[in-house]
Amino acid sequence: MSNSTLPTILTAQPAETGKPAAGTPAAAPLPPPAGRTTRDWSRLVKLDWLLLPAVGLAAVVVMWFILSATLSKDLPNPTRTWESSKPYVVEPFSYRGELDQGILRFTWLSLVLVAKGYVIALALGTPLGFLLGLSKMMTKMLDPIIQILRPVSPLAWLPLGMVLFLGAGKQASELAALFTIAICAMWPTVLNTAVGVRAIPQDYLNVAKVLKLSRWKTLTKVMIPATLPYMFTGFRLSLGIAWLVIVAAEMLTGRPGIGGFLWQQYNALVYEQIILCILTIGIVGFILDRLMSVVERRFKTA
Amino acid sequence: MSAYCELFNLTKVYPSPKGPAVIVKDFNLRLAEGEFVTLIGHSGCGKSTVLSMVAGLNGITDGGIILAGRELAGPGPDRGVVFQSPSLLPWLTAFENVMLGINQVFFTAQPHEREQIAEYYLSVVGLADAMHKRPAELSQGMRQRVGIARAFALKPKMLLLDEPFGMLDSLTRYELQAVLLELWRKNRITTLMVTHDVDEALYLSDRVVCMTDGPEAEVGDIIEVKFPRPRDRKAVMEHPDYYPLRERLIEFLEIHAHRRRPPTA
Numbered sequence: 075m076s077n078s079t080l081p082t083i084l085t086a087q088p089a090e091t092g093k094p095a096a097g098t099p100a101a102a103p104l105p106p107p108a109g110r111t112t113r114d115w116s117r118l119v120k121l122d123w124l125l126l127p128a129v130g131l132a133a134v135v136v137m138w139f140i141l142s143a144t145l146s147k148d149l150p151n152p153t154r155t156w157e158s159s160k161p162y163v164v165e166p167f168s169y170r171g172e173l174d175q176g177i178l179r180f181t182w183l184s185l186v187l188v189a190k191g192y193v194i195a196l197a198l199g200t201p202l203g204f205l206l207g208l209s210k211m212m213t214k215m216l217d218p219i220i221q222i223l224r225p226v227s228p229l230a231w232l233p234l235g236m237v238l239f240l241g242a243g244k245q246a247s248e249l250a251a252l253f254t255i256a257i258c259a260m261w262p263t264v265l266n267t268a269v270g271v272r273a274i275p276q277d278y279l280n281v282a283k284v285l286k287l288s289r290w291k292t293l294t295k296v297m298i299p300a301t302l303p304y305m306f307t308g309f310r311l312s313l314g315i316a317w318l319v320i321v322a323a324e325m326l327t328g329r330p331g332i333g334g335f336l337w338q339q340y341n342a343l344v345y346e347q348i349i350l351c352i353l354t355i356g357i358v359g360f361i362l363d364r365l366m367s368v369v370e371r372r373f374k375t376a
Numbered sequence: 377m378s379a380y381c382e383l384f385n386l387t388k389v390y391p392s393p394k395g396p397a398v399i400v401k402d403f404n405l406r407l408a409e410g411e412f413v414t415l416i417g418h419s420g421c422g423k424s425t426v427l428s429m430v431a432g433l434n435g436i437t438d439g440g441i442i443l444a445g446r447e448l449a450g451p452g453p454d455r456g457v458v459f460q461s462p463s464l465l466p467w468l469t470a471f472e473n474v475m476l477g478i479n480q481v482f483f484t485a486q487p488h489e490r491e492q493i494a495e496y497y498l499s500v501v502g503l504a505d506a507m508h509k510r511p512a513e514l515s516q517g518m519r520q521r522v523g524i525a526r527a528f529a530l531k532p533k534m535l536l537l538d539e540p541f542g543m544l545d546s547l548t549r550y551e552l553q554a555v556l557l558e559l560w561r562k563n564r565i566t567t568l569m570v571t572h573d574v575d576e577a578l579y580l581s582d583r584v585v586c587m588t589d590g591p592e593a594e595v596g597d598i599i600e601v602k603f604p605r606p607r608d609r610k611a612v613m614e615h616p617d618y619y620p621l622r623e624r625l626i627e628f629l630e631i632h633a634h635r636r637r638p639p640t641a
Contacts, residue, residue, distance in 0.1 A: 284432075
């Protein structure tokens with residue numbers, strides 16, 4: 075029940091930002107010459123969970139300084155970024171106007187929207203996954219469509235969402251955003267659930283058959299519990315994508331939120347806050363992923 | 377002998393790219409009520425196929441099975457099955473695994489009565505202290521005990537055992553054979569067991585049915601095992617008939633191991 079069986083799902087989405095590429099040179103000064111005593115090294119190793127990330131981070135900040143001083147003069151350097159972002163970070167819940175709020179307040183608005191879209195994605199994706207897992211006919215019928223729709227970018231879905239909900243008036247932008255989040259985020263749930271249903275051991279199904287469990291009981295007492303670990307892998311990946319989509323959705327609809335704020339500050343030529351937003355989005359995404367993998371692990375042992 | 381369970385002309389044919397593969401052909405067997413019959417034969421001879429047809433988990437190509445005067449169609453809880461792997465649902469405790477079947481079969485009983493049934497059978501198989509553990513916390517032998525308790529708890533008309541001790545080490549196997557025999561002595565459920573362990577077959581059964589090698593497996597020889605019950609392993613092994621019977625079984629298995637039919641044109 076590992077993720078390794080699902081490489082296409084894991085790699086299909088641009089889940090990582092550019093960070094790691096910049097961080098790699100940091101490893102260079104660390105490895106000691108082979109002749110040195112191993113004891114010194116092993117003491118260092120104990121701290122490496124703290125030390126290595128710190129070194130990596132420092133390297134990125136240094137690169138950032140250099141970059142803003144040389145190649146890209148318009149890129150604010152770290153100190154300027156911090157000074158300009160301070161009011162948003164120090165008073166994270168302040169409200170100075172619809173598009174001028176504390177960073178966590180924006181984050182909260184975005185999270186609420188993501189949560190709604192995510193729930194829709196799961197509510198649609200889980201049953202669809204079960205359907206695909208249970209029926210070969212359904213798989214043959216729907217798999218090509220899914221494979222074609224899956225790689226479509228949120229930026230492409232959003233205009234379609236706007237058109238779909240054109241008649242909804244004031245709510246159109248929210249509905250379009252929800253539509254985009256849901257349709258982009260549901261695929262990992264659909265595919266992982268389907269894989270999980272197909273992977274239910276025949277033994278378990280035989281137990282259900284021998285006991286003559288009704289279809290409903292077979293589903294609730296055997297199939298769903300057996301599929302849960304796969305479902306939660308899907309849920310975790312879906313949440314990552316839902317969060318990824320939020321920026322695109324808010325940018326294009328102009329809704330207040332972390333992505334909307336980013337886009338607005340870009341248009342207002344305040345570049346410092348773009349970086350603040352990127353960092354916030356990254357950290358929130360990381361925390362969400364950690365939380366989900368805790369939940370996921372709980373179900374894996376079951 | 378009045379037959380409680382009768383398998384008549386039981387045939388299983390699988391379609392294969394090279395034409396239909398006949399696994400079992402015209403298999404006939406009659407079991408008396410309360411009889412313990414073992415099917416023995418080489419791996420892949422089709423004995424498990426016969427058993428899973430009786431369980432209703434495998435479709436019957438031709439022939440049929442009558443149990444207690446009724447022809448069987450499909451699986452049902454009137455036949456308790458113990459599989460080679462314990463087949464417990466890992467997200468349920470041992471108790472809940474047993475209850476799953478009990479709730480299904482004794483749905484008219486009061487909840488506390490059902491719980492008593494589960495507790496009783498789990499205690500008899502020696503799991504009184506471990507019944508609220510999940511399968512992952514139990515040893516392989518304990519899991520199989522749960523499987524046995526689950527099968528008996530449903531008070532089935534017939535018990536079907538598919539190499540139930542095949543995955544256990546020999547000490548655990550001996551223990552579980554004794555547990556099974558004790559439960560069977562108390563309940564006298566008509567039993568059909570599949571094994572390839574000669575000693576196990578002799579220790580447990582009233583009759584041993586030797587199956588010829590597939591394809592087209594059928595009944596080769598039937599050996600009556602008349603050791604007095606209740607049986608004790610040591611007494612059985614010291615019985616003067618034990619070694620002659622054992623010899624006969626092994627000889628049968630050896631002959632059929634080397635016999636290869638020429639491909640039928």
